[in-house]
Structure formats: C-alpha cells, structure tokens
Amino acid sequence: MKVNNIFFVLAALLAFALGASAQEMTKDQWQQEINQLTQSRTELSAKVTALGADVTTMQGQSTQIDADYQKCMDGLYALVGSDAAKAAAYSSDIEAAENKANELGRLSDADLVASSGEVDALAANVKGLWDNKLSLIPVFWDRLTALNEKVKSLQTTLANQMKVYTVGTWARDRDCLWNISKKKDIYNNAWLWPKIWQGNRDEIKDPDVIKKGQKLKIPKGNEMNAEEKAAAKKYYARKAAK
Amino acid sequence: MHKVNRTVTALALAILFTGSVVLVGCSSSPNEAQMKQLNDLKEEVASLQKEVAAKEQQKGAMEKEVAEKSAKLKKCNDDQAIVKQRLAK
Numbered sequence: 001m002k003v004n005n006i007f008f009v010l011a012a013l014l015a016f017a018l019g020a021s022a023q024e025m026t027k028d029q030w031q032q033e034i035n036q037l038t039q040s041r042t043e044l045s046a047k048v049t050a051l052g053a054d055v056t057t058m059q060g061q062s063t064q065i066d067a068d069y070q071k072c073m074d075g076l077y078a079l080v081g082s083d084a085a086k087a088a089a090y091s092s093d094i095e096a097a098e099n100k101a102n103e104l105g106r107l108s109d110a111d112l113v114a115s116s117g118e119v120d121a122l123a124a125n126v127k128g129l130w131d132n133k134l135s136l137i138p139v140f141w142d143r144l145t146a147l148n149e150k151v152k153s154l155q156t157t158l159a160n161q162m163k164v165y166t167v168g169t170w171a172r173d174r175d176c177l178w179n180i181s182k183k184k185d186i187y188n189n190a191w192l193w194p195k196i197w198q199g200n201r202d203e204i205k206d207p208d209v210i211k212k213g214q215k216l217k218i219p220k221g222n223e224m225n226a227e228e229k230a231a232a233k234k235y236y237a238r239k240a241a242k
Numbered sequence: 243m244h245k246v247n248r249t250v251t252a253l254a255l256a257i258l259f260t261g262s263v264v265l266v267g268c269s270s271s272p273n274e275a276q277m278k279q280l281n282d283l284k285e286e287v288a289s290l291q292k293e294v295a296a297k298e299q300q301k302g303a304m305e306k307e308v309a310e311k312s313a314k315l316k317k318c319n320d321d322q323a324i325v326k327q328r329l330a331k
Contacts, residue, residue: 030272030280037283044290051297058304065311072318079325136328138321 080133090134094143097125101150112154113161113219114227117202119154126151162199162217167210177207186218194232195219207235 025033077083082090100122107115126147134140165186168175177197182190197207199219204210224232272280 024271027270027272027276030276034280034283037280037287040287041283041290044287044294047294048290048297051294051301055297055300055304058301058308061308062304062311065308065315069311069315069318072315072322076318076322076325079322079329136325138324 076137077134080136082134087134087137087140090129090132090140094129094140094147097122097129097147098143098150100125101147101154104154105150109157109161110219110221110225111227112157113217113221114198114225116158116162116199116217116219119151119158120202123151123155158217161220165196165216165218167212167214167216169212175210175212177204177210180216187222189222192222192224194228194235195221195224197235198228198231 073084077087100118104112104115104119104122112119126144129135129144129147135144163186165180167173167180170176173179177193178190181187181193181196187195193207196216196218197204199217203214203216210216
C-alpha cells in the first residue's frame with residue numbers, strides 16, 4: 001500500500017514535469033526570439049530616423065514653396081499694377097456682379113423687362129470690371145467671361161421681350177407715353193403706358209417728359225405687372241395731390 | 243515470484259524518481275530576469291512599430307501638402323506667363 005502511494009506521487013510529479021517542460025520556453029527559443037526582436041528594433045529605429053528626416057525635408061520644401069508662391073503672386077499683381085488687397089476688393093466686386101446677374105436670371109420675363117434698367121446697369125458694371133487690368137489675371141478673366149455670358153443672355157431675353165420705339169415730336173406725332181401706348185402697333189391701350197415708363201426707368205425719370213429721338217423699349221404683354229401697377233398708382237396719387 | 247515483483251516495483255520507482263528529478267530540476271528555461279528582458283524588448287518593438295506608422299502617416303500628409311502647394315505655384319507661374327502675353331497684345 002505504501003509502495004503504491006509513492007508510485008502514484010512520483011507518477012504525478014513526472015506528468016507535471018512533462019507538462020511544464022512542454023509549455024515553457026527553452027533558453028534556445030528565448031535567445032532566438034531576443035535575436036529577432038533586437039533585429040526588428042534596429043530596423044524600426046532606422047526607419048523612424050529615415051522617416052523623420054523625410055518629414056523634416058518636406059517641411060522645409062513646404063516652407064520654401066510658400067515663400068515662392070507669395071513672391072509669385074506679388075509679381076503677378078505687380079504686372080497689372082496692383083496688389084493683394086486691391087485684388088481682394090476686385091474679387092468682391094465681381095462676386096457682387098455675379099450675385100446680381102444670378103438674381104436677375106431668376107426673374108420671370110415680365111419682371112426682367114420691368115428691371116431692364118438693372119440689366120443695363122449690370123452690363124455697364126461688367127464693362128467697368130473689364131477695364132481694370134486685374135481682369136487680365138486668368139482667375140478674374142474666367143469669372144468675367146462667364147459673367148459676360150450671363151449678361152448677354154439677360155440682354156437677349158430682354159430684346160426678345162421688347163420692341164423699340166423712337167420718340168417723335170409732339171408737334172408732328174403727338175408722342176407722349178399715353179399716346180404711344182394707345183398706338184395699334186404698341187399696346188392699343190393707352191392705360192398700359194406705365195409699362196413703357198417702367199421698362200425705361202433709366203431713360204425716363206418723369207413720365208410726363210420724353211424727348212425726341214429717345215429709343216424706348218416696349219415691354220411685351222398686355223397687362224401690367226405688380227411693379228408697373230404700383231408705379232402707376234404712385235403717379236396718379238402724386239397728380240391728384242397737386 | 244513475490245521477490246520478482248518487489249524488484250520490478252523498486253525499479254519502476256527508481257525510474258520515475260530519476261525522470262522527475264531530471265525534468266524538474268535540470269530543464270534549461272530562461273530565468274525571470276531574462277523573461278523580463280524579452281518582454282521589455284517586445285514592448286519596445288511594438289512602440290517603434292506605432293511610431294513608424296505615425297511617421298508614415300505624417301510623411302503621406304506632407305507629400306500631399308507639398309504636391310498641392312507645388313501645383314498652386316505652377317499655376318501662379320503659368321498665370322504670370324498668360325498675363326504677360328495679354329499685356330503684350
């Protein structure tokens with residue numbers, strides 16, 4: 001019995017020792033792993049150093065390019081006798097004109113006719129922008145070219161909507177807005193005279209005064225829009241107050 | 243017969259005892275300090291791998307930045323040439 005107990009204890013001890021030795025790392029394995037890791041550390045350290053050097057070089061390049069770019073832009077503005085601040089202001093002016101063109105482009109044809117004065121003003125504004133030498137810089141040139149197209153499109157729409165009537169003399173033609181409006185080939189309706197007035201706001205300040213030779217745009221349509229009605233109402237109220 | 247059994251048992255006990263002593267006492271495993279060295283080295287390598295990844299990312303971002311700025315600079319030089327041409331007309 002006693003011998004059997006000792007036998008079992010020793011067998012268990014042997015089994016444990018076998019299991020432990022199967023899981024544990026041997027010194028050779030340890031050494032092998034140490035060698036591999038040491039090599040990896042050396043390689044990775046070298047890589048970190050090389051990458052750091054690359055990044056530093058590129059940061060230097062980036063700074064140099066910034067300086068070159070600044071110099072180039074200053075040179076570009078100098079070519080047209082300008083500078084960065086004036087160019088920024090010019091860009092804002094173009095943006096304002098672009099916004100105006102977009103705003104007018106969203107109007108209905110009838111409303112556009114009523115705003116023909118604004119189209120003319122925009123065209124004049126764009127012409128003024130072209131006269132600035134900054135327009136020679138491609139970024140501005142391209143924007144102005146696009147703006148020109150929009151203005152042309154607005155002018156074409158207006159032209160399609162309007163005839164032109166050249167004012168004659170009172171003595172010979174009895175031309176006033178009322179009489180012009182009454183003509184058969186105009187509106188055949190004297191009461192539509194505010195349409196002519198509103199379609200020529202840039203030309204006619206006082207609807208009672210038109211001059212010989214004036215070329216009046218005749219907006220299309222046989223009804224007044226809200227703006228034309230409002231202008232007529234204001235006119236009649238002013239007359240009544242006199 | 244009884245005597246033979248006792249001899250076999252004694253022999254088995256002796257083999258078991260010797261085997262256990264050899265396996266437990268004479269195995270060539272690394273000691274605690276060596277294992278610590280190994281673990282420290284593993285941590286160092288892992289940390290370096292992270293550092294390499296971060297640096298590679300930084301390098302990629304810088305490459306992109308430099309390329310974009312170079313393109314802008316090229317455009318500026320091209321613009322200068324165009325403006326000179328337009329002024330000459």
